[in-house]
Amino acid sequence: MSGPKMPQANAATLKKRAEIVADMRIIVPGEGVVDTDNEMRAFESDGLTAYRQMPLVVVLPETTAQVSRILKYCHQRNIRVVPRGSGTSLSGGALPLQDAVLLVMSRFNRILDVDYPNRTVVAQPGVTNLGITDAVEHEGFYYAPDPSSQIACSIGGNVAENSGGVHCLKYGLTANNVLGVEMVLVNGDVIRLGGKHLDAEGYDLLGLMTGSEGLLGVVTEVTVRILQKPETARALLIGFPSSEQAGECVAEIIGAGIIPGGMEMMDGPAIRAAEDFVHAGYPLDVEALLIVELDGPQAEVDHLIDRVEAIARENGATTSRASTSDEERAVFWAGRKAAFPAVGRISPDYYCMDGTIPRKQLPRVLAGMRALSEKYGLRVANVFHAGDGNLHPLILYDANRPGELEKAEDFGADILRLCVEVGGVLTGEHGVGVEKRDLMPEMFTESDLNQQIRVKCAFDPNHLLNPGKVFPQLHRCAELGRMHIHRGQVPFPNLERF
């Protein structure tokens, strides 16, 4: 892709590269420092593969003490640091910088404590999301947030991105499932936020940290809550002649007080691509398909399946099937889960967007997208976390055709503008990173952004951690610290006072 403008490399740092590499080898002995082009190539991008940059050096520490020493070293010498987990970010959150140490946390890969009476797991940040569930599944527990990259993405990365998944409406995002972290501040200080107890003793720094995209500190340990697996789960596969009807159905399900474990919608192009690919038995004569999964005690699920089917019928569903076994439920989901690769089969390239909208705006946004699709001459397929309004339009393009990539990017930006216009947001779960950084002013004023940057200033006043991400422009903290005093005015003088 065209490539975002990144902060200018610090020439002094580049000049001292050999010395920095040598010092890193002292802090992390053994295999933990990678500095040849050949070996660093594996780290030059994350899940947003269109952007690439070789780092200054790659360091893979193994202990909190090492992380602390690395950050302290870099802090004292004004060297930038980019933290990285598994590198699955879809927004370029772990994109390296030419003059930054790439701090890779993948060797922090152990589960430290499993506590069933308190239903918590303490894990190192490099443990995969699924690795947590794997560690407790034999006792009937699981970790609820399930981003689609869960087999690879790390729990530390989940904290940095506040990752979601298909079960967010009922079970929350990462922020609602993390109880505590140990983290290292840019000056090397090690602090703990939260733990196995609930709520913070002071400011909710854990809440600020979750979703901060690696700009505030480096997480070295994570405490999460685990849940008992629902006794059973059943899914309904419901087809509608229009997305409006499917949207109405979703609103009525929620209006009836039912919060499904998962509720996904696909539009016509996505349905047909998925069916061609996995043959899940999706109806091809519908324009919207809903998968509604109900989980919980058997008695509840059976009760609710009937109610949801009735609501679907009232809203004009033309097909409806309820799963009667876990195998059948898995088949219902197979098409949805394979939607991205399925679209990948019908187009040389696709670009995945991630806006969230108020659900009732879905018809308007879909219509807007159809118009944009015509304007740009590019096809678009939609999958939608219908329960929470998180939309993933997939823009189909061919990177080998000159100019088409730029067109896809412009199309994507227009879709996100549309999301903001109807009361939604730029990103529901993929993060801002570098990808949506320059769109932030679509949603926030300068004053809004400045207050966010001030949080950054409290943690990292010299902007050494992951610069170039999230904020279109990082104002110097000293500049932001200045107060503008409006003297002399007595507040609303016409008002009564007591």
Added chain:
Amino acid sequence: MTDFRPNTADDVLETVQWAVSEETPLEIVGHGSKRGIGQPLQTEHALDLSTLTGITLYEPEELVLSAKAGTPLADIEAALREHGQEFAFEPMDYGPLLGGEAGRGTLGGLLAANLAGPRRLKAGAARDHVLGVHAVSGRGESFKSGGRVVKNVTGYDLSKGLAGSWGTLAVATDITMKVLPAAETESTFCIAGLDDAAAAEAMATAMSSSAEVSGAAHLPEGVVGRFIDGGFSGGGRTVLRVEGFGPSVAYRIDLLSRLLGKLGNTETLEDRDSRRLWREIRDCHPFADGSPAPVWRVSVAPSRGPELVDAFRRAAGANVFYDWQGGLVWMRMEADPEAAILRKMIAHLGGGHATLVRAPLALRAAMPVFEPQPAALAALSARLKDQFDPAGILNPGRMAFT
């Protein structure tokens, strides 16, 4: 002493800008129902948000509600009830415990105190349900954060940052919350006569079952008589709530009965009685006795609650009961709060925090009301405060003990 009573967000902005220019601090207050919590303030002026009211958006099918910060919680809850909805985190009402009326409090206060209730262990606290805010920082600048949708990772979540900040970072003017359907019905399974340790085990078993328990409390013999008009007799009660659709609730109560029924005499409270019991647990009813005797609100790992109480009682006299599966310990002290001993024991048992939510003014002035933090964390908190409120205009000193 001036009470500024703004009617608009612009009035709030103007007031804070004036206070900044005059270098005079403001007490930020709504109904004042939680005014007695925190280090005592010495401010000449108050910014009273109780005139900044009104629900500005409520879309039940979208599960979202926005209101101005001074909107009475009672009004919001009434509006939600009309549509069978609620704040799922069950915000507690501190009024009676602190010697005030029941049913007071504003949305701004709910966020500033990060309120929660018995359902905290399943549904989270205010922090988990706030979607967005408009606010004025102590710098005298307006800003917004978040949005009106559940799934949103666009920029830093300053609305979470304001949760539990007791009005020391910014003055929220408009708040957007996630709302959820209220349960169709509820029942509470009660086991009589368990000691604290056995109760902790029973609660852990229940929470680890597929009964989807939404409240787990233990009411020892010393307090049980104060609940539901003395309706419990014959020893303490361990109480487990299940909520949901009728058939599901019946099924899960039966499951709990099979799992735990042999531990002692059992009974089941239905709908209305169950609601009343949990409201009393939520609002710390046994200690809402009109006295100023010190009350601690302690949060530890659930399994550590009884251990902590056992150890602490060797050093000091305290009447206690447990919510959150044992992780929330309410303690009413006979005399001295014994803060140093309590906090040392909490640290020794793996960490947590103790807040002295009720105590006479002189006691609160003489000791840290909120859990003191280790040096590096305290320094970070101070830097955060400085970034929002460099001149120390908003509720200065309410959270920090110096």
